[in-house]
Each structure stands twice: as structure tokens, then as C-alpha cells.
Amino acid sequence: MKKITKLFVCLFLIAALSNASVFAKICVNNSENIILATAPPTVTSPIYLCQNSVATPLTATPSGGGTLNWYSVLSGGVALAGAPTPSTTAVGSTTYYVTQTIAGVESSPRTPIVVNVVADTGGALTLFCDAANTTQTSVAFDWNNVTGYLGYNFSYSVAGGPLVYGFQVAPSHFDVPVPGPGTTVTFTILSVSGLPCVKPITVTCNSKCTAAQNITPTFTAISPFCSGTTAPSLPTTSIEGITGTWSPATINNTASGNYVFTPDPILFPCAQTATVPVTVTPLIAPTFTTIPTIVCQGTLAPVLPLISSNATPITGTWNPPTVDTSTLGSVVYTFTPNVGQCTSATLTTTTINILPNVTPNFAAIPALCSGSTAPILVTTSPNGITGTWSPATISNTASGNYVFTPNPNQCASLQTLNVVITPKTIPNFAAISPFCSGTVAPILATTSPNGISGTWSPAVISNTASGSYLFTPNPTECATTQTLNVVVDPLITPDFDDLTLCSGTTAPILATTSPNGINGTWLPSVIDNTTSGTYVFTPDLTECATTKTINVTINPSNTLVNITWTVTEAFSKIK
Numbered sequence: 001m002k003k004i005t006k007l008f009v010c011l012f013l014i015a016a017l018s019n020a021s022v023f024a025k026i027c028v029n030n031s032e033n034i035i036l037a038t039a040p041p042t043v044t045s046p047i048y049l050c051q052n053s054v055a056t057p058l059t060a061t062p063s064g065g066g067t068l069n070w071y072s073v074l075s076g077g078v079a080l081a082g083a084p085t086p087s088t089t090a091v092g093s094t095t096y097y098v099t100q101t102i103a104g105v106e107s108s109p110r111t112p113i114v115v116n117v118v119a120d121t122g123g124a125l126t127l128f129c130d131a132a133n134t135t136q137t138s139v140a141f142d143w144n145n146v147t148g149y150l151g152y153n154f155s156y157s158v159a160g161g162p163l164v165y166g167f168q169v170a171p172s173h174f175d176v177p178v179p180g181p182g183t184t185v186t187f188t189i190l191s192v193s194g195l196p197c198v199k200p201i202t203v204t205c206n207s208k209c210t211a212a213q214n215i216t217p218t219f220t221a222i223s224p225f226c227s228g229t230t231a232p233s234l235p236t237t238s239i240e241g242i243t244g245t246w247s248p249a250t251i252n253n254t255a256s257g258n259y260v261f262t263p264d265p266i267l268f269p270c271a272q273t274a275t276v277p278v279t280v281t282p283l284i285a286p287t288f289t290t291i292p293t294i295v296c297q298g299t300l301a302p303v304l305p306l307i308s309s310n311a312t313p314i315t316g317t318w319n320p321p322t323v324d325t326s327t328l329g330s331v332v333y334t335f336t337p338n339v340g341q342c343t344s345a346t347l348t349t350t351t352i353n354i355l356p357n358v359t360p361n362f363a364a365i366p367a368l369c370s371g372s373t374a375p376i377l378v379t380t381s382p383n384g385i386t387g388t389w390s391p392a393t394i395s396n397t398a399s400g401n402y403v404f405t406p407n408p409n410q411c412a413s414l415q416t417l418n419v420v421i422t423p424k425t426i427p428n429f430a431a432i433s434p435f436c437s438g439t440v441a442p443i444l445a446t447t448s449p450n451g452i453s454g455t456w457s458p459a460v461i462s463n464t465a466s467g468s469y470l471f472t473p474n475p476t477e478c479a480t481t482q483t484l485n486v487v488v489d490p491l492i493t494p495d496f497d498d499l500t501l502c503s504g505t506t507a508p509i510l511a512t513t514s515p516n517g518i519n520g521t522w523l524p525s526v527i528d529n530t531t532s533g534t535y536v537f538t539p540d541l542t543e544c545a546t547t548k549t550i551n552v553t554i555n556p557s558n559t560l561v562n563i564t565w566t567v568t569e570a571f572s573k574i575k
Helices: 002-020 567-572
Strands: 026-029 032-035 047-050 067-071 092-102 111-118 127-129 138-143 151-158 164-168 174-177 184-193 201-206 244-247 257-263 274-278 294-296 316-319 329-337 348-355 387-390 400-406 415-419 454-457 467-473 482-486 499-502 520-523 533-539 548-555
Touching: 127 201, 138 184, 138 201, 151 174, 174 184
Parallel strands: 047 111, 294 348, 499 548
Antiparallel strands: 026 032, 067 092, 092 111, 127 138, 138 174, 151 164, 151 184, 184 201, 244 257, 257 274, 316 329, 329 348, 387 400, 400 415, 454 467, 467 482, 520 533, 533 548
């Protein structure tokens, strides 16, 4: 009975102490102990981590006076040295376990904490100002819904004030109360439960302004000023009395630019930014494009202009004020700008050289043979004058004048060269009469009747074949080539035929002209009608023909014999 009473007392004490988070007491009676369980620590599970993210040690909340114990297994094993840091290298789920010990009693069973490592898919939220739901006393935010989220951690700051942190499950819409129109609120989604790979995102929005508050500050225009001079100051208050700051904060005195005025967000939350352009005029070095650097002695002096050639003209004066062309040599002229202009500190100077007049001294060009290689017209004279020729090259077929024009800035006159082109002489070799093949060929003279010397190709006339012979004048001759065609007549064979005669008959007369028209003589000149023999025809010297030999055959004459027989006798002989 006493044991039962002690047990009820212990149970009463446990119940009485439960609000203080003490769940273990020992009731002792002699050697008998009654041990009651300790409550588990408070944990958040599951936990989501992004693959390859930097993990931190796990956390749990113990009861007052409780000591946490961390395990990697549900039961058994040895407690870890401290809170484990999950690995995020691989996608998957890992369970860790935690208990707490109070008054020497450890909670049981071990409380699981599931750590889920999810793949980084690059998901991103779109946080935006919800203008449709923003009022003059609240600023509305929203973000695009994504699947799988379990809530989100956020923070916000009103008008640059302290950060306010919170956690919201749903919805994605969030309203931040503000004290009045135009108040700035910076809202941040720190993390999304269940979507650990989603990156934090921040946006700044303002509560709505009244039409009277929504104004743009104005400022008196800043006049252009010269580069390098003292820049004017940017006003800190607009014409409307709006204060704020500038970006950049001060005016650059070397370059033009735009300066942005941002009203004080606390005092003038509804005022708009304003942009003020500032023009910095660069320093100009006066330039003059019409002043020559070389002037010929005694010529009309150029006028020194009092206005520069720059896009923004610079006015001023020269010293000396005019150019003197009577005296040879160089003179430096200095231009001094009038005051009140953005000019460089360095004075502009120009040097004018007064040069004597020079005549180019090109040598005369000797007469040229037509068709020969013409000399090149050089563009610098022996006395150093450069220029151009017209025409630019010498014709080798026609005589003409060539005018040399000196380049500018040279005190030099024109020069004209007359070039004579000599026509080529035609050698007047007489034609060579045809001659018979095999006869002595004429000799080719190396000087024509009109005095042109040269060479022949071929050098000797062939006496066996017709051909062309080219006469080429010597290089020193201004003459053309000449071609002679030489005809070598072939020898013709007289076309007399052999004869056959009967002995004693009247012999024909040997003709002195062959059937093919060759004239000549015979040896013997008369045919012997009794004896066979040969007769040679020799053409006249004027004929291109060969000798011809004919054979005359004399056949003996036949004597008729009287044969008398009878028909009977004749047939009797036939057997």
C-alpha cells in the first residue's frame, strides 16, 4: 500500500511540474526507483537545403536546463560531439536525431530531423510592387507563386527605419502599413520554405502620393562655363523649397554632364527626381586654314583673318598685323584672342616663309624615234622643284609639248618641254627578180639604197627554194624593217616523147619548143631515119628547165613475098 501511495505522489509531482518543462523525477523508496521519461526538445522538421549550398549546424530548442544530444541513428550508437552540419553535395534525404537530458534523464525516443537536399533548378521569385493594392497608408507587395513552398521569411523597413522580420505561410500578397503618402518601404523575401534554392530578392516601393505632392523640383538653369574655371555650386533646395541630394554631388569643371537631384525621402517622399544638364565649354585652340605657310617674294600678301576657322569661331588680333612679301625669310605671326572666350592659354602662332621665285631646270629631251621607249618624266627638277606633268607620260608616236606644274607652296614657274618624235624611214631595197633553182643567188646588201644599215634574216638567199627575207635596221637607225620575198622557179622537164620509125621513112623534124612550152635546141638536130639513137634537148638559157633525152628507134622495113597457092593446096595441108 505504501508503494502505491508513493507512486501516486510521484505522478502528482510530475503533473505539477509539467508546466516548468521538468518531466523527470526520481521517487526513491529504499532501493526501489521509479524513473519517469523526459520530454523531447522542440525541432523544425523537415529542413530543406539547396544542393551545394553552405550548410550550418542543425538546431533544436531544449527545455529549461536541458542538454541536447545529437545522433545519426534512431537507436544505439554513440552521441555525436555536437550538432551535425548536413552535407549538401548530393540530392537526397538524411535523417538526424536529437534528445535532451534533464536531471540526468534523457528523452526517448530520439526526435528525428529530416534534412532534404534538393537540386538547384535556378528558380527565382519575381517580387514586385502591387500598385493596384497600394494606398496612401499602405504599400502592397506580391510575388509570383511557385509550387511546393511551405511559407516564406521576410523583412521590411519603413522609410529607412529598423528592419522588421517575419514568417508567413500564405498568401504571397503582403501589405506594409505606413504613416502617410509617399513613404518608402524596402521589402525582402529572405527565404522560401521548401524551396531552398530560391535566392533572396528585394524591392523598394512607395505608398501613393497626392497630386499636390507628386511634383518635380525645378532649378535655375546653370549657364555654360569654360573648362577649368571655377564650377558653380549645386543648390540644395529647389525653387519649390524641396531639399535633397545631388548625384554627382559636385559639378565637374572639365566635362559636361547631367546632375540628378533626389528629394529627401523623409521630408518629400512624393517628390520626383530632377535632372539638370550642365554644359562645360572646352577650351579651344584657334586654328586657321586659309593662311599659307609659303609666300613668293613680291606677290600679293595674304590677309591674316581676325576670326578663326573653328566650329565655334574665335576672334582676336595678329602681331604683326600684316604680311610683308618684300623681304626674304621667315616671320612668326601671333594671334591673341579677345577676352571672354573659352580659349587655351597658349597663344596661336603661324610662320610664313617668303621664298624667291625659281624656274625648274629640266633638260631638253632629244628627238625620239617613233615607237622607241620614251624617257620617264621625273617629278623633281634638278634644282629641287617638285610637281606634276601634263601629259604625265611621253608619247612615243607623236611629237608634243609637256607642261610641268610645280606643287603648291613652291615659288616656282611652269616649264614646258617640246618632244619631237622622228618617223621611221622605210628601207628601199628593190625587189629581187625570180631566178631558176640551182642558179647563183643574188647577194643581200646590208645597206639600203636610202642609207639604212642593218642585217638580214636569213643572211643568204637560198637558190633552191622560195622564201621571205627580213631586213632589221641597226639600233642606231630610225627605220622600219623590210621584207623581201624571193621566188626560186623550179626546173621544168620538157615533155618530148620517144619516137619509133621505120627505116627509110621520112624522119619528123625535131621541134625546138616542147609541148609544155620549153624552147631549146637538139643535138643531133636532125633524126637519122636509118639508125636508132638518142637525141638531147637543151633548153635555152632563159628557160628554167632541164635537158631532155629522147630515144628514136628505127625499125627495119619488111619486104613482101608473093606466095601462090591454090585453095585445094591450102586445105590439103590441113590434116
